Amino acid sequence: MSEPFAAAEPSPDPLSKPRAARLARAGLARMLAFRTSLRVARLRHWLAGRLPPRARGRLAENVRHAELAGLAFAFRARAVAIAVVALWLVVLVPWPRGLYYLAAAGLFFVLGTIPYALRRHRRAWTIKLAFTVLDVALMSAVIIVPPPAGLGIDWPIQTRLRTPEFLYVLLLLGEAALTYRPLAVLWTGTWIAAIWSLGVWLVYGREDTVRFVDAARDGAASAEESLKIFLDPAYVGLTPLWTQVIVTGLFTLLLAIAVWRGRGTMLAQVRAEVVRADLARYVSPDVADALAARAHAGFGAPQTRVVAVLFADVIGFTGMSEGLGPERAFALLGGFRERSCKVVFRHAGTLDKFLGDGFMATFGGLDGRGDGAARAIACALDLQHEIDAWNAKRTARGAEPVRVAVGVHCGPVVIGTIGADQRVEFTVIGDVVNVASRLQSATREVGGRILASDHCLAAAGPAAAGRFTRSLPLTLRGRSQPIVVHVAE
Template sequence: MARLRHWLAGRLPPRARGRLAGNVRAAELAGLAFAFRARAVAIVVVSLWLLVLVPWPRDLYYLSVAGLFFLLGYLPYRLRHHPRAGPIKLAFTVLDIALMTTAIIMPPPAGLGVDWPIQTRLRTPEFLYVLLLLGEAALTYWPVAVLWTGAWIAAIWSLGVWLVYGRADTVRFAEAARDGPLGAEAALRVFLDPAFVGLTPLWTQVIVTSLFTLLLAIAVWRSRRTMLAQVRAEVVRADLARYVSPDVADALAARAHAGFGAPQTRVVAVLFADVVGFTSMSEDLGPERVFALLRGFRERSCKVVFRHAGTLDKFLGDGFMATFGGLDGRGDGAARAIACAIDLQREIDAWTAKREARGAAPIRVAVGVHCGPVVIGNIGADQRVEFTVIGDVVNVASRLQSATREVGGRILASDCCLAAAGPEAAARFTRSLPLTLRGRTRPIVVHVAE
């Protein structure tokens, strides 16, 4: 148990670290695939809008740009399993930004566009399309991709605007005001000149892009932390479940830092099960067959106990101890324990039928069930801790299991346990009798199921 706590504290063993890395990688690949699908949907929507907005045949030019943009997204998507898929995606992101910036600033080829000055291309709101690339990057669970995309958007867009601003035919406030400050009307005439380019919109775009990039990167970073925590919790829980019951693994993973296992008193149903005559059976079997028999019994027992939301407390050689109601607090532990005992006998009967069909010896399992108040929690030393239940209820359940030999039934349940389980469970038992258990002086009423 100490090692399990170390896992929760962050010191995962190599095998668990490998699974953690694999699960994180799978989540990242799923994010890349989702980002590509979102990109494809965005391309379809924008293409349909261009068909409505742009007249024929100029729309063919922009549709071809949309097709090339789709191709630039499809290639890194197909290469997402490549060892260097990350750098490949980042490189294609630069190509995305360059393509989109060029398509926005540069006019269509001769004969497809309107014969307006190139400077007018900077007055349209098409820059917003470039910001869609930030949205795609945010879907990848990769903050670096967001920062990379934002930085290149600011750099490439600024370069494009600066090249237009530096053209000889561009009208600028600096030149218009060379002979003195401009009045309101003169400034308006300069501003309305088709060849005018001002840098204030560029600074605004760069600042907004930077802020938007930063906010998105923080959001993606937080989402990634949440994703990593969820993946890590699932890996830890899977590893814990190899040592303890799933419900104990869930509770330990959820409350590892909140004093899990502190002793407390609860009403719990306890079930003991044991293979009848296992010692004599082992005399005629080799070690390998004994091992196979025990493994088969334990696999089936685990399946049945977990099916009824029980806690497999411990294996005891050819038997086991299970508890119900110790962690979930549902109040139906007795009913689930009785149902588990009956279900276990069905499972063993089905297994026995298969064994007898191939000439193997039948298996018979004795079960004892009792319920009552116990102390549940961690017990042991710092080096070795066991989560278990302690109390007279455990002793009685164990004695009931042993008493099945003298009583003749396959399941013995105490009267208080059957009363707590309800009339539906009581209908499964055929007879009742007072019984003085070994080591006790007062008899208790027990119910027997054949």
């Protein structure tokens, strides 16, 4: 993030220089305190199982995208089903009667294309549900009503209820299930039962229809008479209709439950991704991933691991901020933090915390890959390269270059969450942390930009040693025994 006010000349300040510097630092401190309180509030929302308003908006948007993807997939599945049925009709139905059914299949495709084209309309689901009714009506009419004269076989209309074509209507339930909407399944099943029942009842009520109820009025029919009635081409019974309605209802209910469960899984996945993305803005992404994956499995329990710790700090930031207002100092700090995050995450590190104008990062605490020292050294070198590239841009526009000091050490630490009920933090604790911090501070007196302990450089392997120009024993503050450190200029 580039600082938007860096190239502007500072405005005249009627205050004295010391007082102006104090006011600038106070303004920057207030901004940092506000950002910290916002971070705590977001984490508190997450830990309480709630989403902040912005995250809820992104959750709704992601769910909408998933539903649109479901509609698109349902349309493609519908198109494939129509193509398969059309090919089957070409093989099964003789011409020119097959042309009639192919035309019906084409109309059915058009009825699916219209709601698909309007899927982003604000009333897209109302349109889809309305066209579902038309789908059921069209398919039921094509099955029950004979083709026009000259195209069909001259059989009674009642015979069309004896074929298994009703199964085609149930394919609409499969399409509805692909939309992630249980309501769409229930709506489709209800209209299938209603429209198909209406069609059967209209045929049943025709004067030329033969029914068992008519025979019952004339007295009990014998087995031979009953068989004769059943085999009559004009016979229509209601038992198959009740069977179709009951099976349709059960199939609809079971499919709606399955879609409801699938939608719950989809919502959980979308919510987890939104939470992880939102949380990753306030904690390191690998910590966010671990929290999202193991939030209910004892995440953060203290354990001892060998971890590489990196401390980095902007040298002379207080002096630089004296000539800047709070906004420009904040922009400068934001630019440093953005570049630091990019480098740390590039090397799969954990950004433990920001420390004013510096930060602490760890490597190997969560992934257990065993190459934490090598990644920490590579991160330190890459960070200086990133700062050099940033300084080239700053110098070109007349801004003061930024100098960053880095200290790296590795060894056994205790890693886990620590804090109170109102505020917890995932961090590492141990002497390794203190040594890395003091190595970073010692860069001023040693004269290099990176100080790495001999133990860390040895653990990183010989490939990292070539970037360090000298070695020396160094007694750190608070320690009686010197350690060997390596310096990168």
